[in-house]
Amino acid sequence: MSIAHRIHSLEHGLSRTGDDDDRHDQLESRLREKQAAFRKREEMVGFRDEWIPKSQIQLAFQRKG
DSSP states (O other): OOHHHHHHHHHHHHHTOTTOHHHHHHHHHHHHHHHHHHHHHHHSOOGGGSOOOHHHHHHHHHHHO
């Protein structure tokens, strides 16, 4: 399950805890952990986030071969 979907599920669960303080605290803690993981992931730059012109890719293959 993706982090964003898990965050959404935890938020939904929090809204339904009612008077169960222990369950609310547990879900809140897990939500904070998932939000931190999501922020950390958002700060990373991956290959899919970078745009590389086709001409540069072709040159890299030509140099390699």
